Amino acid sequence: MSPGQVRTRFAPSPTGALHLGHAWSAILSHDFAVTHGGTFLLRIEDIDGTRSRPDHVAGILDDLAWLGLRFEGPVFQSERLASYAAALDRLRAMGLVYPCFCTRAEIAASLSAPHGAAVAYPGTCRRLTPAEVQARMGEPHCWRLDMARALALAGPLAWFDHGRRVEADPAPQGDVVLARKDAPASYHLAVTLDDAAQGVTDIVRGVDLFDATHVHRLLQALLGLPTPRYHHHPLLTGPGGRRLAKRDGAPSLAAQRVAGQDGRALADALRRGELPAGLSLAKP
Incomplete structure (x- = not known):
């Protein structure tokens, strides 16, 4: 350094x-x-x-x-809301995000994982036809990343944590939310854009956010942003x-x-x- x-x-x-x-x-x-x-x-x-x-x-x-x-x-x-909207528009133009109309209760009801287990969104709304999506756009919805398409476009990715190479594997987190009606950008999208805009070179944060870094590395690749060095610390x-x-x-x-x-x-x-x-x- x-x-x-x-x-x-x-x-x-x-x-x-x-x-x-x-x-x-x-x-x-x-x-x-x-x-x-x-x-x-x-x-x-x-x-x-x-x-x-x-x-x-x-x-x-x-x-x-x-x-x-x-x-x-x-x-x-x-x-910085305009920058979040512009990034979401860019991902939308790339065909990498889709609107999701599912409520939390509906998502929970569709899953059969043990109580308390971490589960990924099952992709219900990803399977809607364009006509079905258009007919429902007046309903409350969030925007999700199409993880499979995003990974296919980005290819293999990695980052360095305390100098150790980590292979990025965001797939288990499924189609993560990037924006909601009550939040113009999710944590994943906002923090990735903000770190790049502020020229952050080294991210020192708790190990509880280690898994999120897999998603952030993917978003960096999709949006052409630099990848900082990471230093996740014990809590x-x-x-x-x-x-x-x-x-x-x-x-x-x-x-x-x-x-x-x-x-x-x-x-x-x-x-x-x-x-x-x-x-x-x-x-x-």
């Missing part, structure tokens, strides 16, 4: 307060950029219109400053080995700020591997 050329990013959603798991990921991404003489970027993934809130954006900025992290930005996804977990999550009420950084804790000291402790009581680092 050439000094000064590395660009990493931290891309939280303003749907709740940040917790120690976010701090861990942000610190790793920040320090990677600093170590290589590069730039650490902040992106706010705020296109979930029903849950994204300005006060959470303010909290994110306060939390990162409290931790002593300097960043460039932020860039807001909500300001911080709480009691019982569960990863920290907003929905499970993980203790927020804001609460620790209000309590008078020293954010820079906390960041340095995390760097040394000194974790707060009850937390541990998941094994790879």
Whole structure:
């Protein structure tokens, strides 16, 4: 890596307060950029219109400053909707996406996998005729990637994770959603386009997103975008080995700020591997 050329990013959603798991990921991404003489970027993934809130954006900025992290930005996804629409139009013109009218309940009813098992969409709407599609376009629908066609066009793909070559295999994830009525771009589409637009060279993020990288590598190939280097890191977990999550009420950084804790000291402790009581680092 050439000094000064590395660009990493931290891309939280303003749907709740940040917790120690976010701090861990942000610190790793920040320090990677600093170590290589590069730039650490902040992106706010705020296109979930029903849950994204300005006060959470303010909290994110306060939390990162409290931790002593300097960043460039932020860039807001909500300001990039035209780029998502253009990419979806391009994939549509290539014959690689199709409208899906199935509800979640209908999809669940069509599957026979064991309870809790990860399953791919069975491709119900992919089999609709053009006339059937046209007749239903007034109904609520999402846009799905035709995985088989996309893979046939892209051919074999790979990326590098911690310098190790990984063969891309997105097929098991099926025809993933790229856009919905309530979200102009799915996580897969938005993050792939945003990383390219921001010139991100190295993506430092949790190992829980490793599987998503298979899809992102495919989208990069289809849209002619560069492929960053990836560095998926282990997650911080709480009691019982569960990863920290907003929905499970993980203790927020804001609460620790209000309590008078020293954010820079906390960041340095995390760097040394000194974790707060009850937390541990998941094994790879």
